[in-house]
Amino acid sequence: MKGVRSDTQPPSRRGRRRIVAERIRADVDDPSATVIEANRHERLFRAADGETDPSVVKSAHRALRIFEYFAEIERPATMTEIARRLSYPTSSTSALLKSLVELSYLDHDKRTRTYVPTVRIALLGGWLKDQTLPGTTLDAITRELHEATRLTTFVVARNQLYSLYIRVIQGTTPVRYYLEPGARRLLTHSTPGRLFLSLMNDDDARRIVQRINAEETPTSPVKFADIQHALTSIRRQGFAYTRNMGTPGLSTIAMRLTDSDRMPPLVIAVAGPSAIISAEAKAIIGKMRELVERQSPGLLPQIDTDAPPIET
Structure with missing residues (x-):
């Protein structure tokens, strides 16, 4: 659309670390860009990985957050990256990923040590x-x-x-x-x-x-x-x-x-x-x-x- 596009490079698909400052220099997407994390205000905003209702089963929440992360980055990711980005313990992240592989919701590439969702995930919501x-x-x-x-x-x-x-x-x-x-x-x-x-x-x-x-x-x-x-x-x-x-x-x-x-x-x-x-x-x-x-x-x-x- 004429007049709306901006002359910037598209973002890379690397993992994005948790942003802890309101304003940072974006060294993962574009060294010349400034990234500002929006909507961080106490009692108005709930982070995706924030405190949940006690009735929410923690393992279910974590599994779904893993798939949301894949939807954001649109590429394979290692266990270490997923655990770091979502602030999950390494041991429980590893166990959860192995379970999802066993259930055929994730594929695991042993050579690159990366995980990626299978077509089974895409089919779940197709209807x-x-x-x-x-x-x-x-x-x-x-x-x-x-x-x-x-x-x-x-x-x-x-x-x-x-x-x-x-x-x-x-x-x-x-x-x-x-x-x-x-x-x-x-x-x-x-x-x-x-x-x-x-x-x-x-x-x-x-x-x-x-x-x-x-x-x-x-x-x-x-x-x-x-x-x-x-x-x-x-x-x-x-x-x-x-x-x-x-x-x-x-x-x-x-x-x-x-x-x-x-x-x-x-x-x-x-x-x-x-x-x-x-x-x-x-x-x-x-x-x-x-x-x-x-x-x-x-x-x-x-x-x-x-x-x-x-x-x-």
Whole structure:
């Protein structure tokens, strides 16, 4: 898409260490790039490897996180890399990988000492594809939007009171924002979350906001009255657009991707430097609408495409 691409090299497929600083120099992707880890705020954000509910079986969580890591890097990985990246004990990681090989969910190359998912993993969710996005795939849509924008591109599902980042392709702009696959952020404090709230009527959205404030005790609680006008704008224009929500310098545009009448709705979003998104907002929104309309005709409201987007 003219005017949206950035002249940067695509990221390498090397493993990514846990980012502990808000801002680092990216020596694994592009030595000239700056990577900023987004959305790290106490009581608003839950890391993919963070504390889980006591009812969650730890081994099941770890196995699924391993497959999410493979989805992020899209290449084989060694046991040492997986254990380091996911902060798992080496002994339990080794035992878990061996079990997954025995069950034919992973292949193990003894020469390179690497593991990679088998086709059995791809087949597990194949039956859901046509129900979720008839005629296409989440991966195809996410990749096409990423190729057009070079921004961090992600698909989000609602997980109770949180937005859950289920598919992420990291940005490749000179300043890029790293978003952790599998992480969650409170609906009231995330751009996709506010879009999810906009799909409800005001009474239901108000109840969800009250639950978040009562059960999750965010450090900066949001009252429904504070976002009611924003939800109305999202419904009218068909997308949420925020800047500096959670991470200074970060802007995000989120748009409904699927029809909630068939199954729980999904949201597609892009995030990146505010300067880039502000300058290219019209082209980015146009591309997002094109992708959504292609697979869900009539899902989005009709708008004046020449009108400037309203921040929400």
